[in-house]
Amino acid sequence: MAEDSHRVLVIVPAWNEEANVANTIREILTADSRYDVVVVDDGSTDATAAAARDAGATVLVLPFNLGVGGAMKTGYTYAQRHGYSQAIQVDADGQHNPANIAEVLRGLDRADISIGARFADVGDYSVRGPRRWAMLFLAGVVSRVAKTRLTDVTSGFRAANRRAIDQYVKYYPAEYLGDTIDSLVAAAHAGLSVTQVPVAMRPRAHGNPSQGPIGSSIYLFRSVFALGLALMRGRRKAAS
Amino acid sequence: MIVIVGIVFALFILAMIVWMLLSHRLREKYAILWLVIGIAMLVLTVFPDLLTVLAQTLGVQLPANLLFIGALALLVGVTLHQSWELSTAEDETRRVAEEVAILRAEVEALQRAAEQGEA
DSSP, rough: OOOOOOOEEEEEEESSSSHHHHHHHHHHHHHOOOOEEEEEEEESSHHHHHHHHTTTTTTEEESSSOOOHHHHHHHHHHHHHOSSSSEOOOTTSSSSSGHHHHHHHHHGTOOSSOOOOOOOSSEEEETTTTTHHHHHHHHHHHHHHHHHHHTTOOOOEEEEEHHHHHHHHHHHSSSSSSIIIIIHHHHHHHOOOOOEEEOOOOSSSSSSOOHHHHHHHHHHHHHHHHHHHHHHHHHHHHHO | HHHHHHHHHHHHHHHHHHHHHHHHHHHHHHHHHHHHHHHHHHHHHHHHHHHHHHHHHHHOOOOOOHHHHHHHHHHHHHHHHHHHHHHHHHHHHHHHHHHHHHHHHHHHHHHHHHHHHHH
């Protein structure tokens, strides 16, 4: 089963992204010939899987929606079984520019996990209100745990080396927000190093993920809750 | 004395919930309602007068009745939520079983084709 370990697995979690996924895959495949693309179709009800297959990706079809966390764990398990030494998550909606994949991967030279960060003074990505406070707060706390300055810990644009892939396969929470923050805190507690690479994000190609003030407040509450739990878990592990 | 027993019990329940959360024995989505129940228990045991005041303002004759109504409402909430989640989980296992059955048939078809190719 083991494949060439110099190849990079690009994991694309996709849920009802038939309008965007094919374009994203084509862009990734043309960016570098070392990239293999695996699309995790997270229980889509549209033609995401067919579109992804036609565009040249391997497609893992989940029979029902597991959430981004579940989809990513599937992707990392695939990466582990096929012996990839590097894997990177790229969202299907086109927000992550495949041209930046190489830069984010280069972060793995100095750390186990490399995050393509939106707030690192590149690009004009902006959010306001509770959601922004939540992101700033989370970034501050996770930075302390990871002992390095991180500005965007909820970014899904992140690369992992073999150590990190193994850690993710061992523990990658499916809970909401767990997929980004909890997995990061758990990885940091397990002794993995984290770094970030500034990247610009693009607007979604099709569709609009709008969120009102109530949604943002719930996001803030849940993120604080998830983070608190993740932090307490770490301390327990360290104590025992 | 009974107040101390109540506080100890409430604290025990809360500690249990947090421990289960930390050791991944309880998922966050189930924890919220249980935490509400635990905290309500703790508040009422520390401030028993609160129940009397609440009963008076709401027009409930016996404070104990308010407690029963509250407890019933929360427990009905918990059971309903669990029935909901269980139904979803049953549906998902059914779909996994379907998937496995179809995959097995397809693998067997492939094996047959491969054997015929060899022969």
